[in-house]
Amino acid sequence: DIFRSDDTIYITEPVEGDAVLFGEAITIKTDVHGDVLAIGREITIEGTVLQDIRAVAKRIVVDGVVNGNITVFGGELIIGEKADIFGNVYAAVEFLDARGIVRGDIRAWSDEARVSGMIEGNLNVGEVTSLVVGKDAKIFGDLSYAAVTPFSIRREAVQGDVHFDQKKGSVRGWLSSINWYWEIVGLFATIALALVFIHFFSPRIKSVMIGMVERPWHALLMGLIFIIIIPLAAFLLLVTLIGIPIGLMLLAIWLLMVYLSPALTSLIVGKVFMHGMVKDTKRLKDVSLLY
Secondary structure (H helix, E strand, C coil): CEEEEEEEEEECCCECCCEEEEEEEEEECCCECCCEEEEEEEEEECCCECCCEEEEEEEEEECCEECCCEEEEEEEEEECCCCEECCCEEEEEEEEEECCEECCCEEEECCEEEECCEECCCEEEEECCEEEECCCCEECCCEEEEECCCCCCCHHHECCCEEEEECCCCCCCHHHHHHHHHHHHHHHHHHHHHHHHHHHHHHHHHHHHHHHHHCHHHHHHHHHHHHHHHHHHHHHHHCCCCCHHHHHHHHHHHHHHHHHHHHHHHHHHHHHHHHHHCCCHHHHHHHCCCC
16 A cells, blocks of 8 residues: 655556555556545546545546546546546536546536546436537436436437436536535634634744744745655654654644644734734734734
8 A cells, every 4th residue: 555645646656555645736647456545636547446536636537447436526527538437436526527438327416517438327417507418428328417407418329218307496506605615614714723823822923923024034944844844754753663653743733734824824914914004002902813
């Protein structure tokens, strides 16, 4: 098995077991003999996966052979022209684009769907605002979808039955609403956690903020060192039995600081702004959360 966490992950050597990957851009160009578990912004899998794929990302591209099932959640799933999926596909995405071969079923919860490849099983895209079945598409099972009005679908493209569920009113992009909801929840969670830190560590945070304003280049250098050195040290400790607890603790602290950095940065910017706009110290105490 392999476990990797980095901004950019590029796998070119065969993986004998499972691949557990966390990063911004993840690319697998080789064979994985086990499962693939990946979380990132953009994930591309072009090799052969002998078992299942489970992925969460804004954009997921599968353009290889998959012997098991695919389960994904994110913004976009593209099943490439070279893809050959022997299992089923389960996808909760805003946009589904199936260009390759799926020998099982596709069960999707999507806003938009496009099919130009071959599906040997059933295709169910749920409630959609757009459904396009290309001229080269072939669906051997049933096609099921829900919309306000039926879409124009070539009957010869579907060998099974076409099931249309008519909805009243406009069909909204519910996945987009979910994304917005979690963005708002994440924002308020960050603010709440930052306020807890302010409450318990106010003097230390104040001194750090003063140092960052007075010596910005020194603060930037220390921040870069923190971002790079801490995770490297944590992973080095994790490979040793005695260093696992310390490595996990360092990694947890690093993740917490990275998570809180936008909120703390906004405090610094707000502090500088208020000092420039509000000259009355007493008034600053009234309007500032961290004075």
